[in-house]
Amino acid sequence: MQIAGNTYCFNYPSLIGVYFFESGSCLLIDTGAGKGQALAVLKDLDKRKITVHSIFNTHHHADHCTGNQVIQNSSNCSIYASALEAALIENPLFAPWTLYSAYPPPVLRNKSLLAPPSKVTGILKAGDQQINGASFQVLDLKGHTLGQLGIVTPDGVAFLGDSLLPDDILNHVPFPYLADATGHFITLDFLENADFPHTVLTHGGRVIGLKRLAERNREVCRAVIRLILEITKEPTNREEIVTILIRELGLPLSTTQYYFIHTTTSAFLSYLNSINRIRLRLMDGNIKFTSI
Numbered sequence: 001m002q003i004a005g006n007t008y009c010f011n012y013p014s015l016i017g018v019y020f021f022e023s024g025s026c027l028l029i030d031t032g033a034g035k036g037q038a039l040a041v042l043k044d045l046d047k048r049k050i051t052v053h054s055i056f057n058t059h060h061h062a063d064h065c066t067g068n069q070v071i072q073n074s075s076n077c078s079i080y081a082s083a084l085e086a087a088l089i090e091n092p093l094f095a096p097w098t099l100y101s102a103y104p105p106p107v108l109r110n111k112s113l114l115a116p117p118s119k120v121t122g123i124l125k126a127g128d129q130q131i132n133g134a135s136f137q138v139l140d141l142k143g144h145t146l147g148q149l150g151i152v153t154p155d156g157v158a159f160l161g162d163s164l165l166p167d168d169i170l171n172h173v174p175f176p177y178l179a180d181a182t183g184h185f186i187t188l189d190f191l192e193n194a195d196f197p198h199t200v201l202t203h204g205g206r207v208i209g210l211k212r213l214a215e216r217n218r219e220v221c222r223a224v225i226r227l228i229l230e231i232t233k234e235p236t237n238r239e240e241i242v243t244i245l246i247r248e249l250g251l252p253l254s255t256t257q258y259y260f261i262h263t264t265t266s267a268f269l270s271y272l273n274s275i276n277r278i279r280l281r282l283m284d285g286n287i288k289f290t291s292i
Helices: 035-047 068-075 083-090 094-100 167-172 181-192 210-231 238-249 255-274
Strands: 002-004 007-010 016-020 025-029 051-056 078-081 127-131 134-140 149-152 157-159 198-201 278-283 286-291
Touching: 002 198, 007 035, 035 051, 035 068, 051 068, 051 127, 078 083, 083 094, 094 255, 134 181, 167 210, 181 210, 181 255, 210 238, 210 255, 210 286, 238 255, 238 286, 255 278, 255 286
Parallel strands: 025 051, 051 078, 157 198
Antiparallel strands: 002 007, 007 016, 016 025, 127 134, 134 149, 149 157, 278 286
């Protein structure tokens, strides 16, 4: 599907962005959640006689980089990511390790968390970036992960990764996955004031009304924070907080989802502690959190 100019996307379950260079090659923005998806992309590009020059990974989650390995093996393409995300793309075991905080049990060593490893050949930071002679803008979108990046193509199309949740997801799951709540609020500030001609989310596609959606994502976070502050009026440990959040928000649950929720809860608790809204204290052999 064409978005603008030379910027397109493959509308698979996980959206993959494409920028076509004049040279007959392309930049892929993320590579999807499965090997089959990556092979379908390669087949489509081959029909058009287009080669893959490079991959830009917004972040390390498996639904964004599982196709890296098969595409890189096929094309010998470059892969770009931030320094923090590169470490996890090259060492996929770090993804479930960060969720579990130790070597993960088998239930967390699954395909939704473990992408095949691939070699990141270029480390990027926010700012203007030349790729294959074309000018791109790289965006710092930390929050969902510690080093998530976005990219704006020469056509003014901003691919924002998972920096925002679309309305249809928020309607059913009013709870983002965050590794860094402080960073997420900085990203929301940026997106609320951004003015891109076109914006695209990996899960949600094209965005109409970026400012409104960023504001809604902020309010969802504020609602979670209000609930955490209510829960912690009395000293409460993290596992109890997670259990109450799951129940009160009606969050869908599996073992993997539990650890996603646990991580996001930890991110909010860290944020609230850093702004002196919650204190943590060792009590009765347990760390307990109390709102101030």
